[in-house]
């Protein structure tokens with residue numbers, strides 16, 4: 001199962017809870033990229049630029065989707081890549097939906113997220129405007145996380161997947 005959504009939707013946090021609940025493991029492509037590059041994501045953005053990061057990300061997503069059976073959490077912008085969207089098309093993909101106030105409460109002004117580092121509200125809104133159709137395109141299930149704890153979101157995913165399978 002694959003989790004997608006904007007920064008602050010809880011992909012990494014919920015992914016860990018969900019993996020534990022399903023008795024499997026989480027693979028987070030942001031972590032894979034950092035381990036592979038030996039650098040933190042903000043450093044990759046600063047030193048090599050976003051295009052280079054996106055190329056690393058597309059490769060990391062491809063490796064994670066073909067090499068991992070458990071839960072895979074993608075970076076917030078992974079769906080920008082058309083090849084990634086094609087790989088996601090046949091898979092169970094959960095879009096974690098979050099509105100601006102909750103997202104900003106969760107991630108705020110955060111130097112670990114280079115695309116939100118200057119004006120987080122405006123930048124987050126712009127990201128969402130560009131990406132909402134892409135999250136919707138790849139999603140087989142949409143979960144509104146507003147007002148839910150990560151544990152409640154994980155449970156909602158389990159419930160929704162059972163409903164889908166029934």
Ligand SMILES: Nc1ncnc2c1ncn2[C@@H]1O[C@H](COP(=O)(O)OP(=O)(O)OP(=O)(O)O)[C@@H](O)[C@H]1O
Pocket residue numbers: 005006007008009010011012013014030074075076077106107113145148149150153
């Ligand atoms: N449902 C939730 N309720 C409250 N706080 C949450 C929830 N989900 C995540 N958080 C908190 O929000 C912050 C961001 O969560 P997380 O890192 O999981 O987001 P993400 O979607 O992986 O973001 P990114 O796209 O930047 O990787 C963390 O501090 C986490 O504890």
Ligand SMILES: O=C(O)C1=C[C@@H](O)[C@@H](O)[C@H](O)C1
Pocket residue numbers: 006007030041074075076077078112113114115127
């Ligand atoms: O939304 C984005 O474009 C990003 C989200 C994070 O998961 C990281 O992949 C990186 O900070 C870029």
Ligand SMILES: [Mg+2]
Pocket residue numbers: 011012013028030073074075
């Ligand atoms: Mg994350």
